[in-house]
Amino acid sequence: MSEIAISVNNLSKKYGDITAINNLSFEINKGELFGFIGPDGAGKTTLFRILCTLLLPDTGSASLCSFDAVKDYKKIRNIIGYMPGKFSLYQDLSVEENLSFFATIFGTTLEENYDLIRDIYIQIEPFKTRQAGKLSGGMKQKLALCCAMIHKPEVLVLDEPTTGVDAVSRKEFWEMLRKLKESGITIIVSTPYMDEASLCDRVALIQGGNIMSTDTPENIISQFDTALYAVKTHSMYQMMLDLKDWNQTETAYLFGQYMHLTIKDKDNNTIEAYLKSKSHKDIEIKQITPNIEDAFMRLMSK
Amino acid sequence: MIQKKDIPVIAKASPMERFGEANVVITVKNLVKKFGDFVANDDLSFEVYKGEIFGFLGANGAGKTTAIRILCGLSKPTSGELTIAGFDGYIDTEKIKKSIGYMSQKFSLYEDLTVVENIRFYGGIYGISGKEIRIRTEKLIEKLNLESVKDKLIKGLPLGWRQKLAFSVAILHEPKIVFLDEPTGGVDPITRRQFWDMIYEAANRGITVFVTTHYMDEAEYCNRVSIMVDGKIAALDTPDGLMKTFGANNMEGVFLKLARGK
Numbered sequence: 019m020s021e022i023a024i025s026v027n028n029l030s031k032k033y034g035d036i037t038a039i040n041n042l043s044f045e046i047n048k049g050e051l052f053g054f055i056g057p058d059g060a061g062k063t064t065l066f067r068i069l070c071t072l073l074l075p076d077t078g079s080a081s082l083c084s085f086d087a088v089k090d091y092k093k094i095r096n097i098i099g100y101m102p103g104k105f106s107l108y109q110d111l112s113v114e115e116n117l118s119f120f121a122t123i124f125g126t127t128l129e130e131n132y133d134l135i136r137d138i139y140i141q142i143e144p145f146k147t148r149q150a151g152k153l154s155g156g157m158k159q160k161l162a163l164c165c166a167m168i169h170k171p172e173v174l175v176l177d178e179p180t181t182g183v184d185a186v187s188r189k190e191f192w193e194m195l196r197k198l199k200e201s202g203i204t205i206i207v208s209t210p211y212m213d214e215a216s217l218c219d220r221v222a223l224i225q226g227g228n229i230m231s232t233d234t235p236e237n238i239i240s241q242f243d244t245a246l247y248a249v250k251t252h253s254m255y256q257m258m259l260d261l262k263d264w265n266q267t268e269t270a271y272l273f274g275q276y277m278h279l280t281i282k283d284k285d286n287n288t289i290e291a292y293l294k295s296k297s298h299k300d301i302e303i304k305q306i307t308p309n310i311e312d313a314f315m316r317l318m319s320k
Numbered sequence: 321m322i323q324k325k326d327i328p329v330i331a332k333a334s335p336m337e338r339f340g341e342a343n344v345v346i347t348v349k350n351l352v353k354k355f356g357d358f359v360a361n362d363d364l365s366f367e368v369y370k371g372e373i374f375g376f377l378g379a380n381g382a383g384k385t386t387a388i389r390i391l392c393g394l395s396k397p398t399s400g401e402l403t404i405a406g407f408d409g410y411i412d413t414e415k416i417k418k419s420i421g422y423m424s425q426k427f428s429l430y431e432d433l434t435v436v437e438n439i440r441f442y443g444g445i446y447g448i449s450g451k452e453i454r455i456r457t458e459k460l461i462e463k464l465n466l467e468s469v470k471d472k473l474i475k476g477l478p479l480g481w482r483q484k485l486a487f488s489v490a491i492l493h494e495p496k497i498v499f500l501d502e503p504t505g506g507v508d509p510i511t512r513r514q515f516w517d518m519i520y521e522a523a524n525r526g527i528t529v530f531v532t533t534h535y536m537d538e539a540e541y542c543n544r545v546s547i548m549v550d551g552k553i554a555a556l557d558t559p560d561g562l563m564k565t566f567g568a569n570n571m572e573g574v575f576l577k578l579a580r581g582k
Binding site: 056057058059060154155156181182183184185186187188189210211212225254255258271272273274275311314315318319 | 378379380381478479480502505506507508509510511513516517520524534535536537540541559560570571572575576579
């Protein structure tokens with residue numbers, strides 16, 4: 019049995035009348051790369067702030083490496099690295115100054131844990147005398163990650179590190195995380211990008227303060243409980259209108275150049291017949307394996 | 321939500337065939353924008369047509385925001401030709417502002433105003449008469465199902481509702497072009513698709529939609545997509561055309577090849 023790094027039991031937090039997180043329970047193993055996947059307002063940041071001892075829960079409990087998130091907050095702060103969603107380094111300090119500042123606060127030096135951050139740091143080292151505020155988005159992100167790891171934390175907490183970042187930089191960032199994971203560090207990361215789920219060992223799909231499902235990406239997909247079809251015709255817009263209008267349609271969502279369709283009738287021949295009756299040409303219908311986004315939407319509409 | 325009457329079938333034809341030369345709403349020729357020695361936009365040339373959904377992609381720092389600010393009449397180019405909705409991009413910037421709508425993830429509605437107040441405010445700014453504002457407000461509230469929250473402050477509404485309302489408000493004055501700067505960032509996947517339903521509907525009514533996004537599946541919903549790399553337009557075609565040219569199965573593949581190749 020694997021060692022537990024994070025344990026959360028019946029955790030809830032409200033802001034006035036608004037429930038930010040509702041009775042969450044889960045466990046994360048040591049060395050796991052665990053993703054919280056959900057849109058803005060799902061409760062991801064609230065949860066992370068509680069785990070980082072920056073916010074008190076209303077009810078329930080959370081522990082990191084067996085330390086309680088309320089009682090043992092000082093100990094937790096020494097063993098976690100936290101990268102908040104908003105860039106929070108000192109903009110008017112240089113790259114180098116930010117790093118040595120965070121190292122000093124945690125009673126260490128850049129040299130002592132250099133091995134851990136080397137791969138990332140060498141990418142920003144050419145700019146080490148530049149002010150942090152003047153770095154590009156991708157470089158800021160790399161510096162923030164270095165600063166969060168400078169004290170060799172046991173748990174790394176990354177709140178939406180890839181939001182607003184272009185597809186290339188997002189890919190590079192995830193490659194960095196996969197490498198970091200090899201050093202045995204536990205990583206929890208939140209993201210609104212559904213496609214990033216497949217890069218995690220396990221994920222929790224979170225929406226409106228509730229966890230809808232916690233599992234490996236493969237298992238979440240295998241629990242999709244109906245046949246899913248990708249459909250394309252000569253006219254995307256017309257198809258969209260016709261499928262939404264059809265009494266056999268259960269769900270019909272745009273996905274790139276296709277619509278992903280689930281139907282009430284189990285006979286898929288009716289799809290083609292219906293589209294033909296609506297004068298569609300170049301009809302293409304294939305049954306497909308759902309992706310995480312399909313699974314997320316299925317769970318959302320339940 | 322979408323009315324079925326009078327919807328022309330959008331065929332997969334070249335933009336010129338589909339939209340016609342007479343229907344050009346944005347003309348950009350050899351546009352350059354410099355900040356000191358730094359060339360933010362380097363010789364951009366393209367046309368966008370009436371009713372087209374035009375995707376404007378690029379890595380962070382590629383020069384998209386600079387170009388959008390120029391197209392909206394908020395900044396003047398260093399050189400090059402520019403016509404937006406029939407107006408000159410150097411002289412008629414005030415007229416351009418009246419002919420366009422704008423919405424972004426960061427700035428859309430006033431959080432401390434209610435739903436109805438926001439609609440009235442934007443309607444007033446764009447010079448719609450009081451009577452007409454009342455009519456359009458009522459229609460909009462009904463269409464978006466906002467009856468129960470119409471007198472609530474924007475800051476209390478879920479992000480998805482806000483973004484749908486923000487888009488509707490941005491086209492309340494029936495502009496020729498609407499600019500959408502990452503309109504769906506952080507929005508849940510179902511609402512994101514409802515948002516695109518609204519984009520299709522607006523485009524079908526003849527409003528040109530100029531949109532940036534980091535979601536590569538959304539790039540595939542556009543009629544044409546341009547990809548900026550280091551201040552230049554590195555590619556411009558239909559999603560199908562781009563995928564063929566770059567030998568990729570989806571737009572993400574195209575984007576990675578282009579933006580990483582530098």
